[in-house]
Amino acid sequence: MVTVSRREIGSMLAKQGILIAFALFMIGFTLANAKFLSVDNVFSVVRSSAILGVMALGVTFVVISGNLDLSVGSMMSFSTIVVLDLHDKIGPALAIPAMFAMTLCLGAFIGFLVGYLRLNSLIVTLGMLSAIHGLTLTYSGGQNMDIADKEGTWFSVFGQGAILGVPTPILMFLSLAALLGLVLAKTPFGRKVYAVGGNGTAATFSGIKRARTVFTCYLISAGCVAVAGLIQASRSLGSQNTVGQGLELEVLAAVILGGASLMGGVGTIFKTVIGVLILGFIQNGLLLLGLPFYFQFVVTWIIIILAVWLDIAAKRGKLWSPIA
């Protein structure tokens, strides 16, 4: 007879805890309001989470490699403003690759500082948060950006279009998630990301080029930010300079909720997607229950701390921390 110890049950619960919590939330909200699981509502939640979600995919790579990226919010403002500005100047077909190139340059700069110069990623990306915000303001001259001809452009397809009834942002989010999920789980590069984040020194001694791996993670993050900026710009066809402000921390919250460890080496794309969806559905569910909009922030706070707490509690086998 197979006996399962309490410890094993505990660690199994912790491993799949985020999925169980997600399921409980969905059941609870559905019981409370029948509209919650309707196709329209699910589509609208996933569509509004798509921008945050796309950014979270890239940040997952950075976090697993043992670093942080606090600059994604202001970088997203930058790419949104740039693509909107270039849209009228050189046309959308050229504006999109140009915006991608510029955003990737920023990512490469951060990747160089953190990967090759080995500077502390928290402070570097904190500095870049401020610097890119300044860059965006300088670029736009402090003005809001608007596309002149909002009706006659095909550019709106990324944010407002739909293929076979599924909104494009959802398709972009999910296909990017599938692609990056495969890269992280099934390629040698993905293994290197885990190795570098888990134990950088050991990875170096095993012949992994640590600097190059970290650099690539920041490039992926910047690429995801560019996609998010594209969706944002295409959805609204006009934007303020501060459209991404504060998003970096919500993105990080989603990634942490998905179980990625800030120490590095732990996390998956699939769980990050779950983290993003939990944030989105909680916000939506609380609104459907008639609670005030800002109540979701308080709930998010409690959920983040509970999720991380239970995770580490299961690992150490004790609920309370051993700190005296």
Added chain:
Amino acid sequence: MQPGALSKALKGGAIWGFIVLELIFFSIAGQFLSLSDTAFMDFDNMLLLLKQSAPIGIIAMGMTIVMVNGNIDLSVGATFAIAAIVLLDSMTWPIFAGLGDWVIPVAWLLALLAGTAFGALNGLIVWKTGVDAFIVTLGSMLGYRGIVFLFNGENPTSHLNWTLVDFAEAEFLGLATASWFLLAVTLGIWLLMTRTVHGRNAYAIGDNREAAVNAGIRVGPHMMINFAIIGFLAALSAVVFYSESGSVNPNDGQLYELWVITAVVLGGTKITGGAGSVIGTFGGVIAIQLLRKGLGHIGADTSTVNLVIGLILIAVLFLDRQLNLKGKEALRI
């Protein structure tokens, strides 16, 4: 001279050298570029600068001790806004109606208590759950901000009490009230960190938590006290600022945590804990305010300030690492 003394002196004095450089640069550049007639180094201008540094500076002192302790607090901006709302709203509560102007100290006390309580709550969670302070305060940054918005929606909370405004705008020995608060807090935290057991332990815990535990230091209570201190100081900063302005928006204090951390890191405090000084932080606060004011003086707009501060932060980090290398990072990749 002992070996390493030069590089140590260089690092300790770096922030002051930077300030002198800024003063010289903006004075000279101001001669050619400034639209106003007053010199940049005008005495009144410098006094104003000290006053304008106060809101960030007061919180930065708390952040110094928290970061030396090996933690970080991202929720200070939200705590700042909560304390401001408690201050302004409590003055209109009916139960205090009979107090007249004596409502002011009561409102101050309530605001400071609220800040201390929210700070201590962060500390308690970090202590009891063992979750990293970055995650705990990232969560409470969202949560506390949610509480601010739940209170009054997106509307500002306003209450002007002229006695309070007169006090906040008063000058004593040439210095504004806010400047006095900044100086007093700096002195207080300096004494706490250099002259008390609690201060020594904060350094010890930040430097090597394992060793501190083995040395018999009770790590948890020390961390919680430090979080309570930064909550208290965030509230004090709000009290000083909103006594004068009398109106708080629910978005106020957003990004304060980033400005504060920038000032503390510029001042030489290690993000990993164990090293840092209040005097350095004071220098960092002044340097940032000088930069904002100086760039404004020579006609640059806010976008340039953001750009320059971000790049300077990275440059400081780079220089600091170069000075610290000492050949021990033999592993080249």
